[in-house]
């Protein structure tokens with residue numbers, strides 16, 4: 001049994017403990033109510049193309065058009081109530097001349113990506129900086 005209070009703050013999402021949802025079949029995991037993302041710049045990692053934004057200098061016109069078409073297909077599928085099939089990640093391992101090599105490829109060129117990550121309630125350390133929107137910090 002945990003000892004969290006309803007208004008204990010989460011260091012992953014900034015919300016109160018009471019806003020988190022219990023994950024069934026776990027002892028003490030409570031999913032954050034706000035989707036969190038790992039973000040960066042590079043190739044497309046696969047999945048939802050709308051979580052990728054091709055760069056203007058690092059993607060060709062063809063790659064930007066590939067991206068536009070993939071996003072439109074996802075929007076159309078969802079409008080019809082269909083869950084789209086995740087787009088592939090074209091990077092990966094291959095054996096070339098008996099050597100394992102990692103090949104980088106991105107059908108959408110280089111750009112900004114977001115990867116959804118699952119986060120769970122973790123109490124905010126009292127020693128950390130307060131959240132910028134924390135109304136209690138009016139000193």
Ligand SMILES: [Zn+2]
Nearest residue numbers: 010013032121
């Ligand atoms: Zn949280």
